[in-house]
Amino acid sequence: MTKNYFPANENELVDVGGGLTRKVAAYNDNVMCVEVHFEAGTVAARHHHPHEQVTYVMSGKFEFTVGDDTYTVSAGDSLYKKSNIEHGATCIEAGTLLDIFTPHREDFL
Template sequence: MTVKNYFPGSENKLFDAGGGLTRKVAAYNDNAMCVEVHFEKGTVAALHSHPHEQITYVISGKFEFAVGDETYIVAAGDSLYKQPDIIHGATCLEAGTLLDIFTPHREDFL
């Protein structure tokens, strides 16, 4: 992959993932990816796992997250770490936006 250093927000396309969830891929390279994820109230991100490490930072809203055997209620300013292959998912309690960081990048998001 050719290294790209600048990713103007105006050029990043909003992808409708369905069910009240949209996302916009921001900066990425082979080793890392930044994704802005928007949830409508009541949206459920079903339990799933993937081989990527993931950090989620809550920009706005309120969410119930399941990570492994734990459940957390999170709001703006909170963050979560998800190790590779751990089962996780979320329910949006108040409409909001998350910033997800993945390593390596999510090929399926490109």
């Protein structure tokens, strides 16, 4: 049975370390929504994964590298990362991202 409602108080904020925390929100087998909080200066090292990913900047300012391109992004901006493309970010001003993955990230559960 598919779960349709994910109350915020039922989702745990996980300390990933190095100034980064995340909270898994709604998900099913095909899609996952994750809230990611960065302290200023936090670096999310370049990495890749088989999931497609959309990132929406809720607040703060970030420098993102996606493949060979680098972007400075802030609230309201968004990025798309195709499957297996190398990407990473540096947080310039503390902020929050909303990441959408397809399929869901089993490693986040």
